[in-house]
Amino acid sequence: MSSKWDNNKNQKRTALLENAFDLFITKGINKTSISDIVEKAGVAKGTFYLYFKDKDDIRNRLILHKINHIFSEAEKALAKTTLTDFTERIIFITGFILDCLQEDTSILALTAKNLNWGSFKRVVKSDKNDELNLYDLYVSQFENGRQKYKNTEILVYMIIEFITSTCYSSILYGEPASLTELKPYLYDTIRAMMKTQEL
Amino acid sequence: MSSKWDNNKNQKRTALLENAFDLFITKGINKTSISDIVEKAGVAKGTFYLYFKDKDDIRNRLILHKINHIFSEAEKALAKTTLTDFTERIIFITGFILDCLQEDTSILALTAKNLNWGSFKRVVKSDKNDELNLYDLYVSQFENGRQKYKNTEILVYMIIEFITSTCYSSILYGEPASLTELKPYLYDTIRAMMKTQEL
Amino acid sequence: MSSKWDNNKNQKRTALLENAFDLFITKGINKTSISDIVEKAGVAKGTFYLYFKDKDDIRNRLILHKINHIFSEAEKALAKTTLTDFTERIIFITGFILDCLQEDTSILALTAKNLNWGSFKRVVKSDKNDELNLYDLYVSQFENGRQKYKNTEILVYMIIEFITSTCYSSILYGEPASLTELKPYLYDTIRAMMKTQEL
Amino acid sequence: MSSKWDNNKNQKRTALLENAFDLFITKGINKTSISDIVEKAGVAKGTFYLYFKDKDDIRNRLILHKINHIFSEAEKALAKTTLTDFTERIIFITGFILDCLQEDTSILALTAKNLNWGSFKRVVKSDKNDELNLYDLYVSQFENGRQKYKNTEILVYMIIEFITSTCYSSILYGEPASLTELKPYLYDTIRAMMKTQEL
DNA sequence: AATGAATGAGGGTTCATTCAT
DNA sequence: GATGAATGAACCCTCATTCAT
Numbered sequence: 001m002s003s004k005w006d007n008n009k010n011q012k013r014t015a016l017l018e019n020a021f022d023l024f025i026t027k028g029i030n031k032t033s034i035s036d037i038v039e040k041a042g043v044a045k046g047t048f049y050l051y052f053k054d055k056d057d058i059r060n061r062l063i064l065h066k067i068n069h070i071f072s073e074a075e076k077a078l079a080k081t082t083l084t085d086f087t088e089r090i091i092f093i094t095g096f097i098l099d100c101l102q103e104d105t106s107i108l109a110l111t112a113k114n115l116n117w118g119s120f121k122r123v124v125k126s127d128k129n130d131e132l133n134l135y136d137l138y139v140s141q142f143e144n145g146r147q148k149y150k151n152t153e154i155l156v157y158m159i160i161e162f163i164t165s166t167c168y169s170s171i172l173y174g175e176p177a178s179l180t181e182l183k184p185y186l187y188d189t190i191r192a193m194m195k196t197q198e199l
Numbered sequence: 200m201s202s203k204w205d206n207n208k209n210q211k212r213t214a215l216l217e218n219a220f221d222l223f224i225t226k227g228i229n230k231t232s233i234s235d236i237v238e239k240a241g242v243a244k245g246t247f248y249l250y251f252k253d254k255d256d257i258r259n260r261l262i263l264h265k266i267n268h269i270f271s272e273a274e275k276a277l278a279k280t281t282l283t284d285f286t287e288r289i290i291f292i293t294g295f296i297l298d299c300l301q302e303d304t305s306i307l308a309l310t311a312k313n314l315n316w317g318s319f320k321r322v323v324k325s326d327k328n329d330e331l332n333l334y335d336l337y338v339s340q341f342e343n344g345r346q347k348y349k350n351t352e353i354l355v356y357m358i359i360e361f362i363t364s365t366c367y368s369s370i371l372y373g374e375p376a377s378l379t380e381l382k383p384y385l386y387d388t389i390r391a392m393m394k395t396q397e398l
Numbered sequence: 399m400s401s402k403w404d405n406n407k408n409q410k411r412t413a414l415l416e417n418a419f420d421l422f423i424t425k426g427i428n429k430t431s432i433s434d435i436v437e438k439a440g441v442a443k444g445t446f447y448l449y450f451k452d453k454d455d456i457r458n459r460l461i462l463h464k465i466n467h468i469f470s471e472a473e474k475a476l477a478k479t480t481l482t483d484f485t486e487r488i489i490f491i492t493g494f495i496l497d498c499l500q501e502d503t504s505i506l507a508l509t510a511k512n513l514n515w516g517s518f519k520r521v522v523k524s525d526k527n528d529e530l531n532l533y534d535l536y537v538s539q540f541e542n543g544r545q546k547y548k549n550t551e552i553l554v555y556m557i558i559e560f561i562t563s564t565c566y567s568s569i570l571y572g573e574p575a576s577l578t579e580l581k582p583y584l585y586d587t588i589r590a591m592m593k594t595q596e597l
Numbered sequence: 598m599s600s601k602w603d604n605n606k607n608q609k610r611t612a613l614l615e616n617a618f619d620l621f622i623t624k625g626i627n628k629t630s631i632s633d634i635v636e637k638a639g640v641a642k643g644t645f646y647l648y649f650k651d652k653d654d655i656r657n658r659l660i661l662h663k664i665n666h667i668f669s670e671a672e673k674a675l676a677k678t679t680l681t682d683f684t685e686r687i688i689f690i691t692g693f694i695l696d697c698l699q700e701d702t703s704i705l706a707l708t709a710k711n712l713n714w715g716s717f718k719r720v721v722k723s724d725k726n727d728e729l730n731l732y733d734l735y736v737s738q739f740e741n742g743r744q745k746y747k748n749t750e751i752l753v754y755m756i757i758e759f760i761t762s763t764c765y766s767s768i769l770y771g772e773p774a775s776l777t778e779l780k781p782y783l784y785d786t787i788r789a790m791m792k793t794q795e796l
Numbered sequence: 797a798a799t800g801a802a803t804g805a806g807g808g809t810t811c812a813t814t815c816a817t
Numbered sequence: 818g819a820t821g822a823a824t825g826a827a828c829c830c831t832c833a834t835t836c837a838t
Contacts, residue, residue: 048813158384162364176353242803410798447835583751587793630807640824809827811826
């Protein structure tokens with residue numbers, strides 16, 4: 001799945017991560033036991049504890065990994081466009097992420113409502129920097145743009161929280177509307193948010 | 200916290216609800232066992248099952264109760280104002296709710312990220328109409344206003360999700376800013392959202 | 399169902415017995431709780447203990463009642479025949495009982511393997527003679543016949559055990575043969591048993 | 598009680614089996630809890646579930662083991678005799694088994710009334726072939742004899758049911774007669790059964 | 797006689813964690 | 818590093834029984 005995961009030295013770790021992911025999204029996190037994970041991964045019980053502290057630990061690693069993956073893909077996709085208007089670049093990223101989540105809802109199910117500010121701040125902190133902090137890249141990109149805003153961090157925060165919290169119920173349950181129906185409203189709101197905060 | 204709960208007939212039920220609430224916000228829901236609850240409430244284990252089906256059941260009753268309480272208080276407070284502009288009435292309700300949550304953060308801790316669309320829809324449905332469905336009142340109020348909007352349900356949905364998700368981290372962790380700092384941005388965003396959807 | 403059961407004074411007792419019976423044969427004895435019984439019977443929990451000591455008590459009453467009922471019916475049927483040969487009278491009773499069990503397998507399910515010597519001796523002893531001891535009638539009839547046998551009690555014992563134990567699996571599971579297939583063998587065996595013990 | 602059980606690899610399993618057996622015949626199966634078993638066996642509760650699915654599982658293993666043991670011993674003893682008459686060989690086996698049960702009544706108490714057709718069929722089937730299916734040997738021996746019978750399976754079935762059901766009350770309670778008194782009658786009946794079915 | 801809320805010991809079962817190999 | 822048998826505390830839940838009304 002990525003550089004650090006699948007090298008030969010960490011076959012067991014990778015097996016544990018991948019099978020834990022499958023089980024988490026299939027049975028739910030609470031119903032998945034460490035026994036389940038090691039059995040599916042084909043390793044011994046004790047081996048789990050060589051790589052992870054406990055179930056929360058492996059869960060956090062998975063969430064972080066998935067989030068970073070999506071952001072990374074979003075950036076790559078953005079680079080291939082010719083968009084110059086900053087607001088439209090943000091809209092593009094938003095749309096890209098929404099489509100990712102729509103396509104692979106397992107990520108939403110895993111992160112529940114945690115695909116938000118808390119995830120970035122807390123997970124990133126606890127990590128031993130074996131993963132890039134793409135969120136910082138995102139913020140910095142924001143600040144590098146020509147247009148300046150009253151408070152960049154709060155603006156980014158509000159956009160992320162707004163998008164992730166509204167898309168959760170829409171994608172998973174189609175409530176109160178499908179993502180397709182919802183999107184125009186989301187984009188309009190983001191534009192309005194940014195416009196309001198322009199300096 | 201009062202009328203419905205503490206009549207004499209339901210002393211045990213009340214004791215269970217109150218002590219479950221304390222434990223949920225102190226230790227977290229997952230870490231709280233039914234044994235913990237009955238011990239703290241000073242009743243026998245079997246008694247729990249006379250009043251609640253399982254832990255989820257008591258949790259849902261608590262969340263519902265808290266949500267309805269806040270909405271109810273917000274309406275009462277609104278009635279005492281002289282606000283006529285519809286947007287400002289919504290802002291008032293929002294502010295009132297935010298202040299409630301700020302004052303009693305236990306509610307946020309209890310509902311975690313569940314104080315949102317799903318809660319209203321699901322919790323309200325599962326209840327035996329012993330509580331008013333205040334959410335419907337809220338929507339209907341919206342629709343009774345003079346100003347019309349493109350899609351009222353989506354607008355309400357976006358506002359609620361936006362407010363509850365942004366205030367969570369702010370109130371509980373002061374991240375990325377305190378509620379006081381954040382409020383003006385939130386209000387501006389709500390005004391912009393509503394303006395954008397005016398017909 | 400019978401004289402002592404359904405008089406007005408014992409409505410509750412009757413309700414408990416009948417509903418316990420239904421539950422025992424539906425869910426099995428072990429899986430039936432006293433709560434189940436009182437709920438189905440529409441009486442309060444404490445009422446159960448006014449009439450029965452515990453679950454074993456009500457179970458024994460039921461078995462006794464059912465056994466006596468069958469024997470009683472068998473005797474009545476025999477009286478209507480013109481059979482004079484003693485062995486054939488015994489065969490007739492046997493056949494009648496087998497047909498009863500075949501028709502209402504619930505009795506077999508209730509008594510499990512207990513429809514045998516043990517039932518008669520033990521249940522009868524514990525009972526407060528509110529039921530006729532039809533088994534004694536059966537033995538006495540045997541002894542009143544013209545033909546004498548080496549040891550009447552042992553002969554009756556062997557016949558009863560033989561019949562009840564062989565029919566159990568046959569009727570309930572059709573193993574190793576259906577009752578229809580099995581009957582001729584059973585009758586031949588009974589005749590042989592009796593012949594062997596003639597004085 | 599030996600070969601298969603007590604090798605070093607299965608010390609815990611053996612301890613569980615032996616102590617479960619003791620408790621089953623002392624307190625009865627229903628009154629014996631898994632807690633009782635593990636406590637007496639001196640192992641942790643979870644260990645039980647490493648070796649057995651539940652209480653029924655360990656019970657079935659015990660019954661199977663005991664039944665096979667007795668049949669196996671009976672065959673060995675028969676091989677040492679010079680009996681050639683087939684009926685007398687069957688009588689010998691019967692007598693041997695009765696003496697075993699008389700000597701070790703615990704087996705009867707354990708199997709209750711289940712030492713019968715159902716046991717053979719069901720227990721044997723559920724087992725992972727780590728035990729010989731001695732019942733089949735018994736039937737085949739029957740069929741390999743020179744004398745032919747109308748229906749071998751029914752004949753074997755009737756003999757087994759007859760013997761096990763009659764000896765139960767006799768051995769455990771001496772009712773209606775001691776085994777010594779009863780035996781001649783049983784043997785006569787078996788001889789009569791077989792004679793009746795000869796072709 | 798009848799009730800049913802309350803009890804609390806005890807049931808079966810799970811599972812994170814350890815540690816000798 | 819890797820194992821997996823063993824642990825035992827903790828879990829949820831049941832239910833026979835009591836007793837104040």
